[in-house]
Each structure stands twice: as structure tokens, then as C-alpha cells.
Amino acid sequence: MSEPLLAIDNLHVRFSRSEDEVYAVNGVSFAIGENETLGIVGESGSGKSVTLMSSIGLLRENGKITAGTAKFRGRDLLRLRPKQLEDIRGRDIGVIFQDPMTSLNPVMRIGDQIMEAMLTHHYAGRKEAFERTLQLLNEMGIPDPKSRFRNYPHEFSGGMRQRIMIAIALACEPQLLIADEPTTALDVTVQMQILALLQELRDRRGMSVVMVTHDFGVATNFCDRIIVMYGGRIMEAARTDRFLRATAHPYSLGLKRSIIEVGHKGKPIVPIPGAARTLTGEPVGCPFAERCSFATERCSAEAPALRAFAEDHEVACHHAEEVVSLAR
Amino acid sequence: MASTVAATQGSVAVRKKNRNRPFVQGWRRFSRNRLAVAGLAWVALFFIAGIIGPWVAPYDYRFGDFLAINQGPSWHHIFGTDNVGHDMFSQILFSIRSALVVAVGATLVSFVIGIVLGLWAGLTGGIADAVIMRGVDFMMTLPGFLFALILVVLLGRGYWSLILAIGIPGWAGYARLIRSLVLGMRNGEMVEAATALGASRAHIARRYMLPNVIGSMAVSLAFGIPGDLAQIAGLSIFGMGLQPPIPSFGNMLAQAGDNILGFPWLLYFPAGIFAITLLSFLFVADGLQEAFHPKGGR
Numbered sequence: 340m341s342e343p344l345l346a347i348d349n350l351h352v353r354f355s356r357s358e359d360e361v362y363a364v365n366g367v368s369f370a371i372g373e374n375e376t377l378g379i380v381g382e383s384g385s386g387k388s389v390t391l392m393s394s395i396g397l398l399r400e401n402g403k404i405t406a407g408t409a410k411f412r413g414r415d416l417l418r419l420r421p422k423q424l425e426d427i428r429g430r431d432i433g434v435i436f437q438d439p440m441t442s443l444n445p446v447m448r449i450g451d452q453i454m455e456a457m458l459t460h461h462y463a464g465r466k467e468a469f470e471r472t473l474q475l476l477n478e479m480g481i482p483d484p485k486s487r488f489r490n491y492p493h494e495f496s497g498g499m500r501q502r503i504m505i506a507i508a509l510a511c512e513p514q515l516l517i518a519d520e521p522t523t524a525l526d527v528t529v530q531m532q533i534l535a536l537l538q539e540l541r542d543r544r545g546m547s548v549v550m551v552t553h554d555f556g557v558a559t560n561f562c563d564r565i566i567v568m569y570g571g572r573i574m575e576a577a578r579t580d581r582f583l584r585a586t587a588h589p590y591s592l593g594l595k596r597s598i599i600e601v602g603h604k605g606k607p608i609v610p611i612p613g614a615a616r617t618l619t620g621e622p623v624g625c626p627f628a629e630r631c632s633f634a635t636e637r638c639s640a641e642a643p644a645l646r647a648f649a650e651d652h653e654v655a656c657h658h659a660e661e662v663v664s665l666a667r
Numbered sequence: 668m669a670s671t672v673a674a675t676q677g678s679v680a681v682r683k684k685n686r687n688r689p690f691v692q693g694w695r696r697f698s699r700n701r702l703a704v705a706g707l708a709w710v711a712l713f714f715i716a717g718i719i720g721p722w723v724a725p726y727d728y729r730f731g732d733f734l735a736i737n738q739g740p741s742w743h744h745i746f747g748t749d750n751v752g753h754d755m756f757s758q759i760l761f762s763i764r765s766a767l768v769v770a771v772g773a774t775l776v777s778f779v780i781g782i783v784l785g786l787w788a789g790l791t792g793g794i795a796d797a798v799i800m801r802g803v804d805f806m807m808t809l810p811g812f813l814f815a816l817i818l819v820v821l822l823g824r825g826y827w828s829l830i831l832a833i834g835i836p837g838w839a840g841y842a843r844l845i846r847s848l849v850l851g852m853r854n855g856e857m858v859e860a861a862t863a864l865g866a867s868r869a870h871i872a873r874r875y876m877l878p879n880v881i882g883s884m885a886v887s888l889a890f891g892i893p894g895d896l897a898q899i900a901g902l903s904i905f906g907m908g909l910q911p912p913i914p915s916f917g918n919m920l921a922q923a924g925d926n927i928l929g930f931p932w933l934l935y936f937p938a939g940i941f942a943i944t945l946l947s948f949l950f951v952a953d954g955l956q957e958a959f960h961p962k963g964g965r
Contacts, residue, residue, distance in 0.1 A: 397862060399854065400792075422867075429865030442860035446689050446878040455874075456864050491689065507864060 342413070343370035344515055344547050345394070350407035352386070352393050352571075359619045363389045363402070365571040368645070371515070376541060376548045378562030378579075380555055380594065382615050386571035387551045391517050393417075395432055396424045411515070430460040433508030437520040439500035443492040449503050450476075450488030456510035475506040480536060498529035502536065509540065516541075518550045522557060534561060555594050559583060564651075567591045570626025571618055573645055577652040587648050587659040589631045625656070633658040693882070696958040703954020706947035713944050717767040720760030728753065728761040728914050737930050747932040749922065753914075759937055761914040769829045769909070770895040776834025777895075778888060781841025788842065789849030790872065799842065806839035815898060816907055824910040833898050837891070844887055848880045882959030889952035893945045900941065916941045 352364035364386040371377045379387045392398060394409035394416055409416045411432065416424065428434070436442045444452060450472050457468040476484035479502040492500060501521065508516060518537065522530040538561060541548050552558050558565055558579075565582045567575045567590060575588040586592050593611035613630040625631070628638040637657055645655040648663075656662065697703055731752030738748045746755035788799040806814075814836040822828030852858055852875075861871050902908040903917020911918055916937055923933035 395863070397859060425865045425867055427865070428863055434860075434863035436856060436860055436863070438856055441856040444857055444861070444875050444879070447874070455866075459865050459870070504860070507860075 343372050343410075344375075344412065345549075346370040346408075346410045347390065347394055348408045348410070350390060350393070350409065351405040352389055352398070352402055353405050354399070354402045356401065362618050362620070362622050363571050364393070365622055367407075367568070367571070367573055369566055369573065369576060371547050371549055373514070373547060374545050375564065376550065376562045378558030378565045379549065379551045379568060380553065380558045380565060381568035382553055384615050384618065385568045386618075387568045388519050389571075390568070391519065391549060391551060395428055395434070395517070396421070397434075426460065429456055429508075429513075430462065430511045431513050431515065433511070433513035433516045435501070435504050435508050435516070435518045435521045438524045439497060439504045440524065442504060443500060445492055448489050448491060449495070450490075453503065453506050453510055456507050460511050462511045471510070472506075475510060476503075478540070479503070479506045480532075481506075496529075497525050498532060501525060501529075501533055505533075505536065505540070509544070512544065512546075514546055516546055516548045518548060520552055521550070522554070523552070530557070537561070555598050567594065570615075570622065572626060572642075573653075573655060574627065575652075575654045575656075576645070577654075581649070581652050585649070585652070585663050587652065587654040587663040588656045589633050589658070589662050590627045592662060592665075593630075633661060693958040697954045700954040700957060702950045703957075706950030706954065709943060709947035710951055713763060713947070714767065716760060717763040720764055724754075724757035724760040726754035726757040728757055729912055737926075739930075740932055746936040747930070749930075749933055750926065755919075755933065755936055758914045758919060759916075759940060762916050762919065762937070765826070765909055765913055765915050766896055766899060768826060769833065769899050770892050772826075772830035773832075773834035773837065773895045773899075774888060774891040776830060777837030777891065778841050778884075780835070780838035782845055782884075784838065785842035785845030786849060786872075789846040789853065790868075796846075800846070803839040803843050806836060809836070811836045812898060812901060815902065816905065819902060819907045824907065826909070829899065829902070829909060833895050833902075837895070841887060841891075844883065845880065848883060849876060852876050852879065882955075886952060886955045886959060889948060889955050893948035893952075896941075896945060896948070 347370070348368045350364055350367045351362075354361040354363055367386070367390050369377070379390070381387045389398070389402070393402065393404055396416065396419075398404065404417055407417065411427065416427070419427070443449070447455075450469075453472045453475060454465075454468045457463045457471065458465070462468070463471055472488065473484045476487060481487055481499060481502055492503075495503065501524075505521075516537075521537070522533050525533060534557065537548065540546075548562075550558065550562060559582075562579055565575075565577060565579050566573055567588065569590050575582070575586070575591045577585075577587075582591070583595075586595055590611070593609070596609040597611065598608075611630055618626075622642070624639040624642055625634070626642075628634045631638065633656075635657070641657075643655045643657050645653050648654045648659055731748070734752070735744065735748050736752040737750055738744055740747045744754045744756065746759065748754055749758075784799050784802075788796040815832045818832035818835065819828065822832055857875060857879075858871055861875050866874075899908055899915065900917035900920065903915050904921045906921070908917040909915045919937040920934070920941070923930075923937065927934055
């Protein structure tokens with residue numbers, strides 16, 4: 340693989356609260372190449388959003404990056420000045436958020452909001468930006484762009500607003516699109532429409548997409564590669580087909596087993612026992628150990644490192660061989 | 668022919684578009700509130716009277732007619748005259764101007780100080796926030812009226828000193844409101860999304876935060892003006908308002924109180940107009956509140 344578009348290396352993020360420290364991300368490394376679609380899966384609080392948001396400087400105020408690098412085309416985003424980061428955000432890296440209901444400015448016409456993305460970055464002049472906005476609205480499948488341009492966010496449905504958010508994110512033709520749970524706030528039929536739209540846009544524009552989701556089905560359908568995160572660490576990373584065939588981490592296996600499949604009568608849904616651990620205090624051992632049926636004493640004492648397990652397949656588990664034989 | 672059709676459709680479309688603007692929507696909600704509209708009409712009349720009053724007043728406020736003292740309402744003096752023969756109608760017209768100048772001025776003084784400090788506290792946080800908010804707490808514990816009284820004693824009884832005396836102690840409420848609005852948005856998703864789009868902090872403050880707080884600010888201004896009007900009158904009753912012979916509602920009321928049994932019209936007209944004015948401002952403020960925050964309580 341040529342030089343990756345975005346390479347995150349050994350990222351550590353901590354949040355300080357009044358009484359304790361939350362270790363949200365603990366040594367996460369991954370890379371995404373050109374034209375690649377990467378899915379980051381994990382339950383709430385697994386550190387998936389924080390990893391990406393901190394790499395583009397959108398960390399909440401009480402959060403702190405304690406170590407690591409995030410190289411975008413060779414430039415370390417974590418060491419850029421705020422002004423330089425502003426130039427990259429929205430122009431080279433587009434972001435879509437979870438809730439299109441609250442992310443748009445309620446008192447600005449949606450056309451102006453899309454145009455603004457281009458004007459902020461001097462990507463286009465006023466007239467050109469206007470033309471491009473109409474084109475984008477059309478591309479996003481919004482009928483009658485000319486009159487919709489002048490509408491306000493409250494005049495759109497949730498799915499339509501998410502299309503507008505996508506139009507804003509893609510206005511400057513970024514090479515990388517970060518989609519932070521883009522379908523979570525939408526209902527199921529609209530989810531599929533938005534995913535289909537994203538897929539189409541990705542193929543047409545040849546951009547890379549990082550999709551953060553807790554929906555396993557969405558990730559496996561949409562992405563070339565899957566990263567499973569838990570407790571602020573990467574548990575498993577593999578090509579999607581390889582991942583589905585030979586799941587090697589007990590947590591991934593648990594996620595896979597808890598998918599509800601339509602038409603599979605008699606196949607029981609097996610939930611993962613316990614609840615996600617809180618991430619306060621210095622992490623010791625494997626974060627998943629207390630909920631894992633494979634766990635041994637070694638697991639709670641020594642955190643397993645992410646190791647190469649097969650070609651295009653890395654896993655962080657002492658018992659991966661056992662798991663994979665069971666998964667088959 | 669075809670072009671006429673297109674043009675008609677165009678104008679329909681324009682009208683339709685305008686209907687969707689937040690401001691237009693707000694006005695529609697406001698206009699459905701009859702009390703608020705009536706209040707607005709009275710407030711408008713009050714402002715017009717304040718502007719043109721001195722030119723249309725039939726008599727000069729400085730000179731009384733010694734041959735016509737303590738007269739009841741008549742065709743010559745529709746609101747009657749006081750004990751030195753001032754025409755009360757003219758007195759009221761002049762009073763409206765002085766009341767408006769001081770009340771609007773004082774409210775703006777409070778508002779500007781409040782906006783600057785509130786924005787500073789909300790946007791930067793940290794030590795500045797802590798210091799400013801302790802200042803707010805301090806101001807809130809002091810009775811504002813007493814504070815104003817002390818300032819009048821220090822500054823004197825002219826227009827400017829009254830504007831400052833009433834305006835300076837009033838900033839705390841505005842600062843607290845704006846700070847809370849800014850804080851609510853600063854960590855909100857709209858600002859996060861704008862940041863992700865590459866917008867700078869100044870740009871976000873101007874294009875995203877300010878337009879979203881204008882409604883709340885208008886409401887707080889509309890509530891602030893009648894409060895300051897009442898304070899001015901209160902100061903006059905203590906003998907600390909505008910220096911006579913400048914007419915003011917407070918002075919008229921203070922004088923009328925002495926003669927309430929003999930010459931009650933001296934009390935009825937100024938007090939009635941003043942009360943209706945305060946109520947009208949409150950109705951307008953209430954209507955604005957409903958128009959801009961249709962779902963929220965108060």
C-alpha cells in the first residue's frame with residue numbers, strides 16, 4: 340500500500356473530571372489509505388468517536404491528548420496550530436455528525452450554509468459557490484434545489500437534513516470523509532437511503548471514508564475494513580470478508596452473535612453479558628476480561644498487544660487461536 | 668402571455684419563501700397575541716409622543732398660568748392644571764420624552780455592559796468567567812434601587828447621571844442571560860459542526876451564536892425598559908429623579924400625592940398613562956417571548 344491518507348499512531352486521550360481521570364483512548368493506531376472505507380465499530384464509550392474527533396482537533400475542553408500522532412498526508416494534525424487545522428477541516432477532511440436535527444444553524448438558509456463551507460475556504464467565488472450548491476443539492480437527491488436553497492432547516496425532514504449535512508461536508512471535495520454515526524438518529528428506511536447515497540458518492544468521487552458506528556450490520560455492508568474498539572483500545576482489525584469468516588476476538592464474536600438476522604429462525608441471539616466498563620483510572624489488563632468467557636488470569640494482569648494474526652488481520656487477544664477455531 | 672404566467676408564479680414563489688423566514692414567522696405568532704399587539708400600539712404611540720410631544724404641546728412646561736391654577740379638565744386644559752397653573756397635558760407630553768430618554772438610555776447602558784461581560788465570561792471561561800460571575804452574584808445581592816439612589820447622590824440629577832445611575836447597576840441580569848446562552852451553544856452540536864466545517868471562532872460567534880440569541884435579547888430588552896421606567900419614577904418620588912422644572916412622571920406623581928383629595932385629576936392622568944405604559948411594555952415583552960420561544964415556558 341502506498342502512503343496512507345490518514346495514519347493515527349499510538350494515540351492516547353484522557354478526560355479529566357473533578358474527581359478522577361477517564362482513560363478514553365489508550366494507544367490506538369490505524370491507517371486509512373486512498374479510496375478506502377474503514378468502519379470503526381464498538382459500543383458507546385469505547386472511544387471510537389473520541390479517537391477521530393481528537394485527531395481533527397474537535398476534542399471537548401476537558402479532554403487532553405497525552406501521546407501519539409495523527410498524520411494526514413504526512414502532516415501531524417495534532418501538532419498544527421489552530422489556524423492551520425481550520426484550513427484542513429472542512430476542506431480536506433469533511434465531517435458528518437450523528438444528529439442532523441441539532442447540527443444545522445436554525446436561522447440560516449440551508450443554501451447559505453452549504454455555500455459557506457466553500458466561501459470559508461475560498462474554494463469558490465460567490466457565483467460559482469451558488470452554482471455548485473445547486474449541483475450538490477441535486478446530487479444529494481434533494482428535489483427542486485433552486486427553491487429548496489432558500490428554505491430553513493426546520494422545513495426539512497431528518498433524512499433530508501442529513502443529506503444537507505453531507506452536502507456541506509462534501510462541498511469542498513475533501514479526500515477524507517469522517518462519518519460519526521451518520522445514521523443513528525434516523526429511522527431504518529432512511530438509514531438505508533443515506534447509506535446508499537454515501538456509497539454512491541464514495542464510488543463516484545473516489546474519496547476515503549471513515550465510518551464510526553455501533554451498528555455492526557452497517558459496518559460490514561459498507562466498509563472494506565473493520566476495526567473493533569473496546570475500552571479505548573483496538574480489539575481487532577481486519578478486512579471485512581476476512582473478519583466475517585474468521586473472527587478472532589471474543590468481543591467481535593459477541594457483537595456478531597448479537598446481530599438480529601431476519602429470516603434466521605431458531606438462531607438464538609446471544610448477548611454479551613455485563614455492561615461496558617467505565618474507563619476511570621489507569622487501565623490494567625485486557626479491558627474486556629471481566630465480560631469474556633475465554634478470560635484467564637493472564638488477561639486481567641497483562642493487556643494483550645495488537646498482533647498480526649493473519650494477512651490483513653490483527654487481533655489483541657491472548658486466546659485468539661481458540662476463538663477463531665470456535666468461530667468457524 | 669407565457670411570460671406573464673412565469674412572472675406570476677415567480678411572485679407567488681417569492682411570497683412563499685418570505686413566509687418561512689424566522690423573523691416573519693415570529694411576527695405572525697406575535698400578531699396573533701391581541702394583548703401584545705395592543706401593547707405595541709400603545710408603546711408606539713408613547714414613542715411618537717416622546718418624539719413630537721414638545722412641538723405639539725399646547726403650553727410651555729416652564730411657565731404656569733397664574734390665572735388658571737388647580738383647574739379641572741376643560742377644553743383649554745384637557746387634563747387640568749396644577750397649583751402653579753402648568754397645563755398637565757403639556758407636562759405629560761414633556762415627561763414622556765424625559766422618561767423615554769432615561770429609560771432607553773439606561774437599558775442600553777446595562778445591556779451593553781451585560782453583553783460584553785457575558786460574552787467574555789461565556790466564550791473564554793476560566794478565571795475571567797469566575798470573576799465576572801462573582802461580580803454578577805454581588806450585584807444580585809444588592810438592591811438595585813439603593814445602588815441607583817447612591818449613584819444619583821454621587822453623580823447629580825441630570826439626564827446623563829440618571830442614565831448611568833440606573834444603567835450601571837442593571838448589567839448583571841443581562842450578563843448572566845448571555846453567558847448561559849453562549850455556554851449552552853458553545854458545546855452544542857451546531858457549533859461543533861461549524862467547527863468541523865473549518866469556521867473560525869470569531870466567525871462562529873458572529874454567524875451562528877449571535878443570530879440565535881437575538882430573540883432572547885429582544886425579550887430581555889423589552890422587559891428591561893419598563894423596569895427602568897419604574898425606577899426613574901421611584902427615584903423622583905424620593906426627590907432624587909430629574910431636577911425640576913424638567914417634567915417627569917415621578918415628579919408629577921409626588922406632587923399629586925399631596926393634593927389627592929382636592930385635585931384628584933393631577934393624579935389620575937399621569938398615573939393612568941404611566942401604568943398603561945408599563946403594562947403595555949410588559950405585554951409586548953410577553954408577546955415577544957412567546958413569538959421567539961413558542962415552546963418554552965417563562
